[in-house]
Amino acid sequence: MYVSRTSVWSRTSKTLVVALGLTVLGCPGDDDGEEGPPVDVTLSGKVTYDFVPASYSPATRSGTLGFGQTTVKPVRDVTIQVLGKNNTVLGKATTDSSGRYELKYTAGEGANVTLAALAKTTTPSIQVEDNTSNNAIWAVSTSLKVKAGAVSQDLHAGHGWTGSGYNANMRAAAPFAILDSMYTASQAFLAVRPVPFPPLKVNWSPKNAPERGQPASGQIGTSHFSPSENEIYVLGMAGVDTDEFDSHVIVHEWGHFFEANLSRSDNPGGSHSSGDLLDPRIAFGEGYGNALSAILLPTSVYVDTLWNRGSLVAFGFDMESAPVPTDDTNPGVFSEFSVMRFLYDLHDGTTVTESTYDQVTLNLGVLYDVLVGPQKTTAGVTTIGSFIHGLKAQPGVNASAVDTLAAHYRIGSIRSTWGDGDSDLVSMYTQLSGLPFSTSGTLQSGAAHNRRSQNRYYVFTGTGGLVKVTASSVDDVGILALQNGTKVGDKDDTVTGEESFSFPSQAGKTYVVVLTGYRLSDDDAPESYNFNLSITST
Template sequence: MRERQRGENGMDVTRKPTRDLTCKVLALAFTLALTTACPGDDDDDDGNGPLGDPVTLSGTVTYDFVPAVYSPSTRRGTLEFNQAQKRPVRNAVVQVRQGTRVLVDGTTDQEGRYTLTYRPSGSGALTVVALAKTTQPEIQIEDNTDNNAIWALGGDITTTVTTKDLHATHGWAGTSYTASRRIAAPFAILDSMYTASRAFMDVRPVNFPLLKVNWSPNNVPQSGSKPQGRIGTSHFAFAENEIYVLGRDGVDTDEFDAHVIVHEWGHYFEANLSRADSPGGPHSSGDILDPRLAFGEGYGNALASILLPEPIYVDTMWSGSTLAAFGFDAESEPASTDDPKKGAFSEMSVFRLLYDLYDSGTNESHDRVSYDLGILYDVLVGPQKSTPALTTIGSFINGLNAQPGVSTADVYRLLAHYNIGSISSDFGDGDTPLRAIYTHVPGIPYTTEVPLVGGLDYNKREQNQYYVFTGTGRNMTLSASHASEDVGIEVFGQGRSLAESDINYTGTETVSIATQADARYVVVVYGFKETTGNYSPFPTLSITSQ
């Protein structure tokens, strides 16, 4: 049995408490050293004296945004610190504190401005604090290596101060960061996710659930203990419903890689408002992926390019002592193609296809469509979420074609450019390769050989086969087996994963589910054979009903 990674997290762990952490603040060097308290908490400050006169405090909260740039022609990129921009911290919680007590709180507007009126009491020191936390929607950036404290920016004030601006600096010193001045990072992450959320909220009424994002300068691309910063990579952790972002100076820092941030936010969107059946795991351009993974990763890249909006996707990292980058252009392929095997199993094809569905495409003969974000949202939260098939480009396109105002002929023209057939069902009818991954089960009981091919990762097309069967209204047992190779089995129905087994290195994996009569289900058989070539013999799938 090999460890499978759902999404990109590689570690499904128990979800941690979230809302009880709202009032914890990690003070930043160069600003404040605060002990935390929530409104109404008891403390030892001199706060029981008479209330002073009301004081109105105003100001602006800003942060340094550093553009991540990449040239598809030269294949080079970096973070352009010399082009850093001062941007507003929007919709962020701002508090006036006396000692450890919160006297008043409010939020910044779209220009980062705030106005708070408070009444001091006692002799405790006064501070104003901006949290890396928004309220509509509720997003908060925490330090997973410091008890999940929320990042903050603050400054001292007195009752005679009526204006106080706060600014978070990027801290770059030419070849590395100055730790005490590296304050912008959590606010940059917050703003990218706020941009993504508001884009959908501007076109549809959306209630996003609380999103916790974990960033720390200790977060490194190593697997292990997340409280110690070993997060593997920037990822959305499905089991926790949280996002983790890399931050180690000199290794990989993703806070200014807005596409990476919004890509992971896109997986949060899938998990909470739409649906993702992706098996996760390693992937790169040119791979022939399981179509669920191809859709999930292509969708994440496309969503980032659409929402930011910026068609060139950039991811920076250190290469030795040099800050470098890789990326790709949503508008067009490079001369030396990054998509040599176009189709429903290519994340690059899905990426550019989804982007083309949104952009104007006025200079492209194959692209005559331009559908607004609201239509794409309707597909994601509607037919894509409820499909009886699995979440692939097939289910998305079939759902899109059902939307008012969508030209099926123009969509098919666009599909043909990416070597995808004229999809007419959630199960990929119209595209022969996609339809071939699904096998219809004619009746129960059922036994068949599963034609898997080894020498590839478990999340590639040749290591996966889907079987569609109809429920009997009784309990059903499904088994996948091979005498000498490792195989797994997962059953989907009612828009979710119902059961999975991947316990043994060889032998039989078995699950049992209760079924609804006449409802459709999909079972996925997947393998881990490391040597190249067909399984010999093929694994066996058995489905029985009690």
């Protein structure tokens, strides 16, 4: 018996597969045998996994997972171990860019050992865990008998598809596909900048379903980055929604991890779709995530697969060009589709059809510099306006060409972090000349809290005294105060009535108060409702 801290699949018949457990059990007839004297072993081989391409055609609006086009890819930069009795690590190594490894160990000749490749990279540190099995690290393994000298042993993680569904015990490729997409994204940045990536934990399980509840039971809602945990969750329930081979989805969520840890995100979250007039914080955050997936992966077509009435289908969109009729019906700073195509065009090459408006081809390093520099430190909130303002300040960037490209997506000629140059964006902000300040205004129901119509921004300079923010309405409003993206106070406790909080301000520092409406009318028909806001200082 081998007891492992990792969830382990075997590619041989000599080990009972326990896809979700922590224990690998020997099958009948697989005894330990007699252990002879210690011998030295040099073990080498290759670790691979099945990659299934996800496809989507914007022209036909259809797609699927192409199991018939499966390719075998190397498992790169992962930890591989030989485990002896009581899970003792006898030897370990790291696979190279081709998935190859070599390690040395000493053990009793004839003894049984386990060779396991963990779904965990070394540089940067990314590991895929099973959130429904005590956060065990996924792995693929096989059992070996110790033999002196040079021994070759490959490991392969198969996709487990039988032609009509998954063999639940053989979905070994899933965590390695997730890992490889995120590793690809990380290496693209590391190729242009010395990025200080923090460790990342990713949660995948065949039980992960699109329902909200307990993540430990697989109720994760959707594939997402969790800011509170600083971890990523990925859907995996066969017959419902599986995302492990949806590379753009995986890199999109990885992009949120990057943003939260190395850049900055003021994204309020919530649902979003093409045509929505979003709050500019979520329009940037989701558009950035989409664009990053296309920049870092070989294709500009974003694909998300799922099951619909028993059939495996897909939806998606092309970041290179909009379809006819367009999927970007409300272009500009409040559209994630405008943002994503603008950001993608900043990096991609110029085509003949784009030559009239796209004369920008920026290295990934320049985009990185903006994200970790001015976008991270902006005094405003993170929008496409703050990004463009920071971009124009980078050495060698042609501001006029950036403006021409932005104009194609109905984004103004940005000249400040507040959006000056774009009348729609700058009107979101009310610049206060001093405190105290009070105002009243109107919000619109029938829209989610992350829509443009439900948010207002108020900007002021700290006095060094205690600042009090109060909002009231007959309907549900919330208030939030930020200083360079850091929350210094918030309140959203009541459905009606007054919300209030206080915080000590720093003299000379810039603060942004965000007032958000949460009212949804019964029939979702837009209805106006009023609010009052006051900001005072003592």
